[in-house]
Amino acid sequence: MSSSIARALRPALKRGQQAVSASGLSAVSRTCRPARTASRLQCSARALSTTPARRSDFVPTPLSHLSETEAAMKEAVGKFANDVILPKTRDMDEAEAMDPAVVEQLFEQGLMGIEIPEEFGGAGMNFTSAIIGIEELARIDPSVSVMVDVHNTLVNTAVLKYGSEALKKKWLPRLATDTVGSFCLSEPVSGSDAFAMATKATETEGGFKLNGGKMWITNSMEANFFIVFANLDPSKGYKGITAFVVEKGTKGFEIAKKEKKLGIRASSTCVITFDDVEIPKENLLGERGQGYKYAISLLNEGRIGIAAQMTGLALGAWENAVKYCWNDRKQFGQYIGEFQGMQHQIAQSYVEIEAARALVFNAARKKEAGEDFVRDAAMAKLYASQVAGRVSGLAVEWMGGMGFVREGLAEKFFRDSKIGAIYEGTSNIQLNTIAKSLQKDYTS
Numbered sequence: 001m002s003s004s005i006a007r008a009l010r011p012a013l014k015r016g017q018q019a020v021s022a023s024g025l026s027a028v029s030r031t032c033r034p035a036r037t038a039s040r041l042q043c044s045a046r047a048l049s050t051t052p053a054r055r056s057d058f059v060p061t062p063l064s065h066l067s068e069t070e071a072a073m074k075e076a077v078g079k080f081a082n083d084v085i086l087p088k089t090r091d092m093d094e095a096e097a098m099d100p101a102v103v104e105q106l107f108e109q110g111l112m113g114i115e116i117p118e119e120f121g122g123a124g125m126n127f128t129s130a131i132i133g134i135e136e137l138a139r140i141d142p143s144v145s146v147m148v149d150v151h152n153t154l155v156n157t158a159v160l161k162y163g164s165e166a167l168k169k170k171w172l173p174r175l176a177t178d179t180v181g182s183f184c185l186s187e188p189v190s191g192s193d194a195f196a197m198a199t200k201a202t203e204t205e206g207g208f209k210l211n212g213g214k215m216w217i218t219n220s221m222e223a224n225f226f227i228v229f230a231n232l233d234p235s236k237g238y239k240g241i242t243a244f245v246v247e248k249g250t251k252g253f254e255i256a257k258k259e260k261k262l263g264i265r266a267s268s269t270c271v272i273t274f275d276d277v278e279i280p281k282e283n284l285l286g287e288r289g290q291g292y293k294y295a296i297s298l299l300n301e302g303r304i305g306i307a308a309q310m311t312g313l314a315l316g317a318w319e320n321a322v323k324y325c326w327n328d329r330k331q332f333g334q335y336i337g338e339f340q341g342m343q344h345q346i347a348q349s350y351v352e353i354e355a356a357r358a359l360v361f362n363a364a365r366k367k368e369a370g371e372d373f374v375r376d377a378a379m380a381k382l383y384a385s386q387v388a389g390r391v392s393g394l395a396v397e398w399m400g401g402m403g404f405v406r407e408g409l410a411e412k413f414f415r416d417s418k419i420g421a422i423y424e425g426t427s428n429i430q431l432n433t434i435a436k437s438l439q440k441d442y443t444s
Helices: 005-031 068-095 100-108 127-138 142-162 165-177 234-240 291-327 340-368 374-399 410-421 427-442
Strands: 032-034 041-043 180-184 200-203 207-218 223-231 241-247 253-258 269-280
Touching (some): 068 127, 068 410, 127 142, 127 291, 127 340, 142 207, 180 207, 207 223, 223 234, 223 269, 223 291, 241 291, 374 410
Antiparallel strands (some): 032 041, 223 241
């Protein structure tokens, strides 16, 4: 593409911001009137009224409704994924490595800095735009999608929310334009129990020293920027956990092993070790002892991204299979997709995909609105991963032999789907989160 997605969408983004600003002022002027009996403004309400209001204070829209910017984002990323990534998807999976040219083009298109403000070289878009981009990429290649997801929803967000002004000025322009980021939390003994980590940090005269190791770290091979969680004060338990920025190439930093995986094979997943890794004091991310809070907050947002990856995967698997069933494969004189038994499975699968997408968009919109979205994110991640597994498995069956061979994408979608129930919180962890939230609401 001759110009980046971010640059192409900026006019729509500005128009959208102006419209929101104008409508917001209008809404306030309509709904808030000076009270006759008080000097302050008083906003009227019509709770449970069956009488039509004379004015509309709020016009609800479908969850699937996209703003002009978001719709343009969807179209542009979809075209980019089909034109640029699709021709390389099978080769990257077989090689178990990301094509460097793909990584470079993700930066060129602005997809690695979706929420980073324009002043730092980013696209300056909203969270839902990032979710849309992640979903569209996953329709073609979930490996590329998870790279963009982790980089945007975990790494960039961490720097934006918790980084000092110095860290923001130094790293956000690079994260938006040429530097892949990685999020280092999990360890061999601390997966679901993330805060039982053994990696330690000690304070030195010039900063800090890290010792220990991390496991299952996404983007390790491509990244040059790592957010590392380590315990700075083990006597305080998990309240001693602190976040640090570490650069690849620092003495004592080593990628010890690259995992060979069942799915998302082009996405690098590695073991990282820290042997007396010295980092300057300015590389402290946020406040001491607040790392556990940061991790929880970031993972809650990240789970919406993983849910979007899974809905995109499910939709990609479904589309790939139904095109074959309705256009290519005939048995007993008709396309196999015309048999009622097949049509029922196809329809049921699409309903489940759309239900999962509704959960994803609801969680994203609530996050943007500043509402509590923790339970919504957990529900979206849980259900989207379940749907991705079911639909991608059925898609292989619908295509028969052509779905089972590695010539097409069907078996790859099926393999890629399994990780959705594991990373950024297993399905059982999501169920725990949902149940605890419900228990809080329903316990007297």
